[in-house]
Amino acid sequence: MDDIFCKIARGDIPSCKVYEDEYVLAFLDLGQVTKGHTLVIPKKHSTNILDCDEEYLGHVFKAAQKVANALIKTYGATGVNILSNANESAGQSVFHFHVHIIPRYGNDEYLELGFKEHDTSNMDLKAMAEEIAKNI
Numbered sequence: 764m765d766d767i768f769c770k771i772a773r774g775d776i777p778s779c780k781v782y783e784d785e786y787v788l789a790f791l792d793l794g795q796v797t798k799g800h801t802l803v804i805p806k807k808h809s810t811n812i813l814d815c816d817e818e819y820l821g822h823v824f825k826a827a828q829k830v831a832n833a834l835i836k837t838y839g840a841t842g843v844n845i846l847s848n849a850n851e852s853a854g855q856s857v858f859h860f861h862v863h864i865i866p867r868y869g870n871d872e873y874l875e876l877g878f879k880e881h882d883t884s885n886m887d888l889k890a891m892a893e894e895i896a897k898n899i
């Protein structure tokens with residue numbers, strides 16, 4: 764598998780690098796949803812979080828924490844969204860695992876991240892939790 768982020772990880776395609784170690788690369792997202800929007804990717808290919816091996820997964824999230832704190836320090840972000848889209852139905856468009864670090868400034872006109880919550884009073888949440896737990 765050789766996708767655009769594999770090429771960025773190898774340095775075959777340029778990127779604006781924020782952080783790098785043996786396992787991961789963090790670079791600015793071309794789309795810049797908010798100022799400083801950064802992607803963290805594992806250097807070893809996986810499609811998304813669902814098939815990423817645990818060692819790399821740990822390094823990706825360690826780097827995500829470093830980048831998030833750097834964005835707060837650098838630009839005075841007051842919060843941060845850390846998210847990863849897995850598969851097309853969830854909005855994934857580049858099929859190499861990546862975590863978005865999106866700094867928030869309190870008035871982010873380009874970003875609407877809202878969840879509509881359901882009324883769960885008629886749902887059996889305990890049964891759902893048990894059903895899911897069986898598959899872990």
Ligand code: 5GP
Nearest residue numbers: 767778790791792793794848854855856857
């Ligand atoms: P997804 O939709 O898969 O969660 O996010 C893919 C992200 O990759 C998008 O936010 C998009 O702006 C970013 N992106 C796509 N191609 C490139 C590229 O060549 N370079 C950089 N820096 N970002 C890219």
